[in-house]
Amino acid sequence: MSDPEHRDPERRRSPLHEVHAAAGATFTEFAGWSMPLKYGSELAEHAAVRSAAGLFDLSHMGEIVVLGPEAADALDAALLGEASAMETGRAKYTLMLNAEGGVVDDLVLYRTGPDRFLVVANAANRELVASELRSRAIGFQAEVQDESDDIGLIALQGPRSLEVMTEVGGFSADQDERTEQRFVELITGLRNYRFLAAWYLGHPVLVARTGYTGEIGYELYVAPGLLPELWNALLETGRGSGVLPVGLAARDTLRLEAGMPLYGNELTALTRPQQAGLGRLVRPEKSADYVGRRSVESFDPAGHRILVGLVSEGRRAGRHGYAVRAGDDVVGEVTSGALSPSLGHPIAMAYIDPDAISRDLAIDVRGTALPARVVPLPFFTRPDRKA
Amino acid sequence: MTGEQDLQYTAEHEWVDADGDTATVGITAYAAARLGDIVYVELPGVGDEVVAGSVVGELESTKSVGELYAPVTGVVTEVNDDVASSPEVVNSDPFGAGWLLRVRITETPELLDHAAYQQLTGEA
Numbered sequence: 001m002s003d004p005e006h007r008d009p010e011r012r013r014s015p016l017h018e019v020h021a022a023a024g025a026t027f028t029e030f031a032g033w034s035m036p037l038k039y040g041s042e043l044a045e046h047a048a049v050r051s052a053a054g055l056f057d058l059s060h061m062g063e064i065v066v067l068g069p070e071a072a073d074a075l076d077a078a079l080l081g082e083a084s085a086m087e088t089g090r091a092k093y094t095l096m097l098n099a100e101g102g103v104v105d106d107l108v109l110y111r112t113g114p115d116r117f118l119v120v121a122n123a124a125n126r127e128l129v130a131s132e133l134r135s136r137a138i139g140f141q142a143e144v145q146d147e148s149d150d151i152g153l154i155a156l157q158g159p160r161s162l163e164v165m166t167e168v169g170g171f172s173a174d175q176d177e178r179t180e181q182r183f184v185e186l187i188t189g190l191r192n193y194r195f196l197a198a199w200y201l202g203h204p205v206l207v208a209r210t211g212y213t214g215e216i217g218y219e220l221y222v223a224p225g226l227l228p229e230l231w232n233a234l235l236e237t238g239r240g241s242g243v244l245p246v247g248l249a250a251r252d253t254l255r256l257e258a259g260m261p262l263y264g265n266e267l268t269a270l271t272r273p274q275q276a277g278l279g280r281l282v283r284p285e286k287s288a289d290y291v292g293r294r295s296v297e298s299f300d301p302a303g304h305r306i307l308v309g310l311v312s313e314g315r316r317a318g319r320h321g322y323a324v325r326a327g328d329d330v331v332g333e334v335t336s337g338a339l340s341p342s343l344g345h346p347i348a349m350a351y352i353d354p355d356a357i358s359r360d361l362a363i364d365v366r367g368t369a370l371p372a373r374v375v376p377l378p379f380f381t382r383p384d385r386k387a
Numbered sequence: 388m389t390g391e392q393d394l395q396y397t398a399e400h401e402w403v404d405a406d407g408d409t410a411t412v413g414i415t416a417y418a419a420a421r422l423g424d425i426v427y428v429e430l431p432g433v434g435d436e437v438v439a440g441s442v443v444g445e446l447e448s449t450k451s452v453g454e455l456y457a458p459v460t461g462v463v464t465e466v467n468d469d470v471a472s473s474p475e476v477v478n479s480d481p482f483g484a485g486w487l488l489r490v491r492i493t494e495t496p497e498l499l500d501h502a503a504y505q506q507l508t509g510e511a
Contacts (some may be wrong), residue, residue, distance in 0.1 A: 026420070041478075042425040151461060249423060249450050315427040316447065338449045339426045367447075367450075 006216055014059035015152055015224040016231055023245060031123035033060040035248055042249035046341040049254055050382075052242035053158030055234055056251060062126025062134060063221065064119040066144050071115050072143035075289035080273065080281055082298070084288070086111040091193045091210050095273055095281060096129060097292030101299055102269040103276070104191065105129050106261065108194055108210055109271040118206070118221070120153075136291060152224035156234055156243075157217030157254075161383070162188065164220040165207070165218055170230075172199045174211055187218075200230060210356040212251065214258025216384055251310045253338050256347060259309060259378030264334040265320060266307055266349055274301045275351070277377065305332060305351040309379055312364065315339055317346040318363035318370060324350050325364055331356035334363060340379060347379045348372070391482055398503035401458045402482065402497055410459050410495075413486040414446065414477065417508045423448035425474040430455075430466040430488055437463060444487070446477065455487065460494040470479045 007139055011034040012022070020036045028037035036057060038045060048054045066075055072270070075083035088111050096104040105125040110118040121129040130146040137144050156164060164183045173182035174197040186196050187207060195208035203226050211217035222230060235245060246254075252262070257329030260358070261267050266276055273296060281297055310318065317339045318324075324332035332352030342345040350362060352374075362369035396402040400418035404411040419425065427447040437443045437457035444455035464494050466488045477485040499507065 037450075038423065041424050043426075046449075253449050261430075317427075317449075319452070339447070372412060 001215070005221075008010060009291040012060075014057050015227045016059065016154075018059045019228050019231060020057065020245070021097050025247065026378075028248060031060055031249055032336060033123060035060055036245070038247035038249045039245050040046035042247065042253070043245050045246040045250040046244055046253050048244040049158045049246060049250065050342055051159070052244075053156055053161040053164055053215075053217070053238055054213075054244055054246035054250070055229070055231065055238070056155040056157065056218070056246050056286075057154055057227075058153040059224070059227070061153050062121035062123060062146070062148045063153065064121060064130050064144060065116065065147050066119060066133060066137070066142055067116045068142035069115055070140040071117055071142045072111075073288065074110070074137040075117055075119075075142035076286070077105070077140070077290050078136035080292070081291060082283065082286045082288070083109060083111065083117060083282070087195070088113055089194055091195055091208055093193075095278065096132060097273075097290070097294065097296060099292055101272050101292045101295030103263075103271050103273065104132060104266045104269060106263055106267055110206065110208065112197065112206070118151075126261065130179040132143070139331055150224065152222050152227040153219060154222075154227060154231060154234075155211055155217060155219045156238075157211045157213040159216060159245070160238065160243065161215070161217045163241065164234060164243060168233050168237040170201050171207070171235060174198050174204070180274045187361075193386055200226065208236075212258075212260055214260070214378060214380055215254075235251060250341075252336075253341055255376065256336050256338055256349065257340055257342055257380035259349070261349075262309075262336060272296060272299050272301075272304070274306075275304055276307045302354070304354070306354055307335070307377075308350055308352055308357065309375045310334075310337075310348040310350050310361065311375050311379070312346040312363065312370050312372045313354045314346065314370070316365050316368070316370060318348040318350070318365055322366075323364040324352050324356075324372070325362050325369060326356045326359035329356075331359070331361070337363070342380050346370070349377070392501045393499035395458075396507075397456065397458045397498060397499065398507060399456045399458075400508075401456060403458045403490065405457045405495070409464065410461070410489060410490045410492050411486050412458055412488050413481055414453075414455070415504070415508075417510065418453065419478045419481045419485070422446060422453045425449050425477045428470045428474045428477065428487070430471070431463050433463050433466060435440070435463045437461060437490060439494065446474075457490070458472050458498065459490055459492045459496070461490040461492040463488055464490040464491050
């Protein structure tokens with residue numbers, strides 16, 4: 001056995017670090033942070049999210065606020081998506097591109113007011129996204145503030161997440177009526193990619209119906225100091241329903257089953273959105289010019305590798321970096337792969353040559369050719385979503 | 388069944404229970420926990436000759452792959468078929484039902500005792 005663990009005292013710690021340590025978490029390095037890899041069994045954590053709900057610490061994510069009378073225009077020029085077309089209370093999944101049309105980061109954009117947006121970036125790209133937003137906002141009446149250290153983030157994901165959110169107590173609605181009952185009404189009616197500005201124990205909290213697991217769920221943006229109390233309250237409330245804290249190991253298998261890209265694996269500065277199955281995010285009707293527009297709109301996908309889902313039999317999984325072969329030809333490369341805990345067979349996302357899609361494919365698993373079949377993404381759809 | 392204190396260990400986190408010329412081999416609880424929930428185990432075949440320090444199998448979790456090294460030189464006399472069908476046994480009982488293979492020893496390199504292994508893993 002080889003030991004993959006590395007120790008680095010320079011890693012940043014979540015405001016929930018002590019809570020995780022007390023719960024017996026194993027920590028891992030992620031984008032300069034020490035974050036929980038798992039608390040006990042990552043398979044049990046994965047299953048909890050599919051059958052009940054799981055609670056995730058996402059303190060490592062970057063939260064960048066863009067505000068000012070021309071905040072929407074500045075974001076229109078900076079991002080692929082159309083911020084100015086969003087209503088307050090809406091969230092949008094979008095990309096920041098470079099001049100060549102490659103992906104700088106994938107982002108969730110929240111419109112928190114007529115003149116105010118929250119941009120959520122991947123931990124590893126936080127500084128880059130903030131500095132790009134600043135330089136791209138020059139000439140607009142808009143300010144870019146990296147508030148990552150002042151905004152904490154946890155997520156509750158799974159079929160029982162709404163039940164836990166309505167039973168936990170302490171939340172009230174940010175309306176004329178600041179009552180718990182009004183909060184319960186509003187969150188019960190909250191649709192996908194919408195959010196509520198609410199209160200938790202007198203502190204502002206943004207409750208968003210967004211996530212990275214393929215389940216119904218909520219992401220909660222609050223002051224970091226409030227995280228331990230909210231975390232413990234949610235776990236305590238959900239305990240009888242099978243809610244577990246969930247680490248990054250299960251987060252990765254959950255998002256993989258849901259066919260969601262991970263920056264650094266499926267998305268890089270060299271990836272065009274169309275290659276990653278994100279061509280729907282490129283909207284020719286958008287009026288504003290934006291960084292990368294010419295490149296991304298004129299991109300001809302012919303001859304470029306595209307992202308596909310691959311499934312195999314047995315229990316051995318293809319993993320990041322493994323070659324995909326058609327006969328003796330290398331026709332692609334796995335970007336993420338695992339034995340799917342929900343499906344019981346290996347799944348992988350891979351970039352492959354488009355003309356190889358109809359050939360007999362195999363993943364080279366450390367010298368063994370594992371036959372693989374192309375399937376549409378996602379691999380897993382929650383039961384109530386199936387047609 | 389020999390207690391953990393009386394087993395011998397490798398720096399690659401295998402344990403060895405030597406009984407006469409036969410060694411029973413598994414991975415330690417430390418290694419199993421580090422690897423995560425084990426979902427696939429590949430072991431050598433009965434009759435295979437193995438050389439101490441060489442890779443003879445693999446253990447996979449959802450997140451990672453760990454290589455199994457032969458702690459002794461010899462011939463494989465038995466493998467634990469139960470772990471192939473129920474790999475989670477390696478996590479739940481690494482020193483018992485989660486044993487991996489038995490080897491008829493022809494040569495044993497220097498192995499670690501329990502205290503030295505605990506020192507290695509920082510659990511002393």
